[in-house]
Amino acid sequence: MTLKNTKYLHIYAQYMPHHESFIVGNRKALLELRRAIDEALIEGESQGDFASSDGEGYAAIVIKVSDExxxxxESIEMPYTEQYGEVNNHMYFVNDTKDISAPFPPTILQLKNS
Known part of the structure; x- marks a missing residue:
């Protein structure tokens, strides 16, 4: 496996509110991510296949949420990586929603967006 022939991509979520997030990758990976974003804008959802720098492969799923x-x-969990307590029990869920079972994992968008 070489850097030139592999789509290396790291996506780092925010540690907490107002902190930076990062998308870091080689050219091949960034072009694949752009393709997945462009497809999601048209189709509603897309996927790209990437590898982290340790060579482990994974899929990055891109989902467009309509303005409507x-x-x-607003019902999905916050993307922050900071844990509140021993497990992330979503105590820092800032969006007000009428659905008392929120926050949901982002995979809920795949089910309800289709």
Missing amino acids: NMELF
């Missing part, structure tokens, strides 16, 4: 469906977007 922002209540669903």
